[in-house]
Amino acid sequence: QVQLQESGPRLVKPSETLSLTCSISGGSISNYWWAWIRQAPGKGLEWIGSIYHSGNTNYNPSLKSRLTISLDMSRNQFSLKLSSVTAADTAIYYCARQFFGTLFDYWGQGTLVTVSS
């Protein structure tokens, strides 16, 4: 059973960079896309971006200029970096497995990141 776990700072200052890591257990990072999705408090779901095990990435154009998604196959992890954050980036951040660019079938529990000074 694949399990995902997000980790990283829960509080980030405005204008700084939000950094999160997703650790994958119970399965390999190979042969799948891996995604970040966020949910602002009380709001809906927003796809942030995805990365394939080869390193190919797809980003949401609304975030692309501030976004980097990378992976570490040796550690079975992938990461999110979102720069120049504002209060609008406060959200629960989920990592998820994406089945060949279609559905999101395994999700982490999510981590609330607050942007505040």
Add this chain to the structure above:
Amino acid sequence: DIEMTQSPSSLSTSVGDRVTITCQASQDINNHLNWYQQKPGKAPKLLIYDVSNLETGVPARFSGSGSGTDFTFTISSLQPEDLATYYCQHYDNLPYTFGQGTKLEIK
């Protein structure tokens, strides 16, 4: 971006009721549509993929249908554990987008 519009935004229902949620895409999404359930404080859970295919382990009271731009999600007989918010999601092109959600409340 393809806009996904769900209706209704919220629904107060009773145990045993048949519940129907609609999802309309702003353009033809070639049946590239999934449905998720999100219970309070939890991550979303995939229920239905490719319009009408039930994810493994999901009860048969959940179903999906539709084509083109108009899709429907149905719970045939609502159970207390179905209290949740339901989202549609397209994957026809980038960026993938979700509907705004339909929150089910049990009377």
